Amino acid sequence: MTVVSLKRADEPRPAVQNRLGKIEIEDFGLRYETANGPVDAVSGVSLTVEPGEFVSIIGPSGCGKSTMLNALAGFLKPTSGAVLVDGRPVEGPGADRGMIFQQYSLFPWMTVVQNVEFGLKMKGLHRSERRRQARTLLGLAGLSQFENHYPDGLSGGMKQRVGIVRALATGPRILLLDEPFGALDAQTRLIMQQILTNMWQRLKISVLFVTHDIDEAVFLSDRVYVMTARPGAIKAEVAVPLPRPREHALIMSSEFLALRRGLMSLIREESLKAMGGEINADALKGLAANFDGHDIAKAL
Amino acid sequence: MASAAAPAAAPARPELPQAPPVAGSARTRRLGLRGAVSGLPVRPALVGFVSLALFVMAWHLLTTYRVNVYVRFANVPSPADVLASAETAFLSGTFFEHVGMSCRRILFGFLIAAAVAVPLGLLMGRFRLLREAVFPVSEVLRPIPAIAWVPMAIMLWPTNEQSIVFITFLGSFFPILLNTLHGMSTVDPVLVRAARSLGASEAATFREVYLPATLPQIFTGLTVGMGVAWVSLIAAEMISGQFGIGYFTWEAYSLVQYSDIALGMIAIGVLGLASSFAIRLIGRLAMPWSAAR
Known part of the structure; x- marks a missing residue:
């Protein structure tokens, strides 16, 4: 796969209203009932994304990052607090908020171009018009030669690229990404990050990006929210004042590394909490005695 | 039954010499077979045909010789009868x-x-x-x-x-x-x-x-x-x-x-x-x- 950048600014692009796309989450809480009583998955989270801003949420697994994204997409309602898009509460799913999932979510029975057309079809666009728009977008993403392929024949990175193009085709105000590159190999991941940042640079739409990869969050974002282990809450908010446009060489810069180090220590605390606390070295010493010659405590 | 199978198996044999007579590795032998039929489902078709032929042959022999070993083929029509x-x-x-x-x-x-x-x-x-x-x-x-x-x-x-x-x-x-x-x-x-x-x-x-x-x-x-x-x-x-x-x-x-x-x-x-x-x-x-x- 080659790196494809969306370079030509004069090409037609999806309608994007720059003033729109503000996300406000106020005192968000999600509690569900279990056999052992109620459990708070998320509690008291407030965050905002300004129109055109790229914001990431990182945190340990199970901290409710995806829960908030699903609430924004309209798939679930918080048990407390409010989820607002441009000042109005989210009532249900809609094409004004594009969503990218970690699992590949292309429709296997549609070709690439049909997948991209889907949202436009739902909008009621005429067949020839939506085909024209989908083709234009696929051309911009460098995917023209695959437009008549079925998703099953594509690589993981290619599928996610098509998924992003599909979500952008309807001209959403907001893009929600739920660990979109989590299933990809390291190399493809880097390429996808570059593609996404280039795309965003052009479109300037609001992005809320959920990940547990610190490098990814720093490389892509204007701001990063760090969440605590369950019940999920905001632990810290970190601004990323790195210059744009960004290229991957950036990750070697001292500014990047400083940000990364700071976030790393914040996350580490929470990950350890999520695992049930620091590993007790003394306890392991006793354990190691049982393993002839293997000093586990030292290894850890 | 066993005597029926032996002569009928003969037509299947020409398939075997396609394996290289020289001592080749399993890999080259497989390539040889594959290469000869170039991906077409020739082999399954051939095997299927042979197995059908064997079935008809067995049927033919069982009915012509009116085999009677607990199961009675005496009244069973032969392939030729059915064709007629x-x-x-x-x-x-x-x-x-x-x-x-x-x-x-x-x-x-x-x-x-x-x-x-x-x-x-x-x-x-x-x-x-x-x-x-x-x-x-x-x-x-x-x-x-x-x-x-x-x-x-x-x-x-x-x-x-x-x-x-x-x-x-x-x-x-x-x-x-x-x-x-x-x-x-x-x-x-x-x-x-x-x-x-x-x-x-x-x-x-x-x-x-x-x-x-x-x-x-x-x-x-x-x-x-x-x-x-x-x-x-x-x-x-x-x-x-x-x-x-x-x-x-x-x-x-x-x-x-x-x-x-x-x-x-x-x-x-x-x-x-x-x-x-x-x-x-x-x-x-x-x-x-x-x-x-």
């Missing part, structure tokens, strides 16, 4: 009337079953109340073999023809319904969410996601349903028919025309094979994306 009776049957024309009649019944029974069971299964998969209401009834009726319905069907329907079609319908109905229902339960929820977040309404999601996602299972149901439809049809025709290939086969027994029994059986086999092949073909046309897998 097929010639007469093909010329007279009544044989094709029987075949045509059976095909018509299958077509009606099966198509009505598909037309009812597929939409019902889709709706049951989508609406829990409907599923809860219909599922117990279907579970009670399902284990009853279609043949057991014959007396009831004769009472229910004004004509014999209708009761036979009804039996055929019943036979294919449940496999289609259950497979469709199962298909609905395995639709990937992330695809539903993706559609909803792209602006699809409830109805559009049903049409654009649930239906195509369930198609492979629907076609599994149709294939199984077609098989059961034939089983049910033949049974019904043997019991209450006046025409049809099942009736033809049973009547041949009553009239002591033993070679016609085998002819009828072979006809049923060919028809069953042809109809499941037709469904698979339609399935492939309806689901072009699954060919890529």
Whole structure:
């Protein structure tokens, strides 16, 4: 796969209203009932994304990052607090908020171009018009030669690229990404990050990006929210004042590394909490005695 | 039996020398075989042909020598007898009337079953109340073999023809319904969410996601349903028919025309094979994306 950048600014692009796309989450809480009583998955989270801003949420697994994204997409309602898009509460799913999932979510029975057309079809666009728009977008993403392929024949990175193009085709105000590159190999991941940042640079739409990869969050974002282990809450908010446009060489810069180090220590605390606390070295010493010659405590 | 197999195996042997006579590794030998047929399914076709030939040969020998080892082949018609009776049957024309009649019944029974069971299964998969209401009834009726319905069907329907079609319908109905229902339960929820977040309404999601996602299972149901439809049809025709290939086969027994029994059986086999092949073909046309897998 080659790196494809969306370079030509004069090409037609999806309608994007720059003033729109503000996300406000106020005192968000999600509690569900279990056999052992109620459990708070998320509690008291407030965050905002300004129109055109790229914001990431990182945190340990199970901290409710995806829960908030699903609430924004309209798939679930918080048990407390409010989820607002441009000042109005989210009532249900809609094409004004594009969503990218970690699992590949292309429709296997549609070709690439049909997948991209889907949202436009739902909008009621005429067949020839939506085909024209989908083709234009696929051309911009460098995917023209695959437009008549079925998703099953594509690589993981290619599928996610098509998924992003599909979500952008309807001209959403907001893009929600739920660990979109989590299933990809390291190399493809880097390429996808570059593609996404280039795309965003052009479109300037609001992005809320959920990940547990610190490098990814720093490389892509204007701001990063760090969440605590369950019940999920905001632990810290970190601004990323790195210059744009960004290229991957950036990750070697001292500014990047400083940000990364700071976030790393914040996350580490929470990950350890999520695992049930620091590993007790003394306890392991006793354990190691049982393993002839293997000093586990030292290894850890 | 063993003596029958030995001479017939001879034609299969020319395949073997294709392996390099020089001491090659397993890898080169495999490449040699592959290379010779260049990816075409020549080998399975050849093996299939040989195995069919062996079957006919065994049949021929068993009947010519009237083998009698507990199982009695004395009255079983030989392949040549069946060929002769097929010639007469093909010329007279009544044989094709029987075949045509059976095909018509299958077509009606099966198509009505598909037309009812597929939409019902889709709706049951989508609406829990409907599923809860219909599922117990279907579970009670399902284990009853279609043949057991014959007396009831004769009472229910004004004509014999209708009761036979009804039996055929019943036979294919449940496999289609259950497979469709199962298909609905395995639709990937992330695809539903993706559609909803792209602006699809409830109805559009049903049409654009649930239906195509369930198609492979629907076609599994149709294939199984077609098989059961034939089983049910033949049974019904043997019991209450006046025409049809099942009736033809049973009547041949009553009239002591033993070679016609085998002819009828072979006809049923060919028809069953042809109809499941037709469904698979339609399935492939309806689901072009699954060919890529």
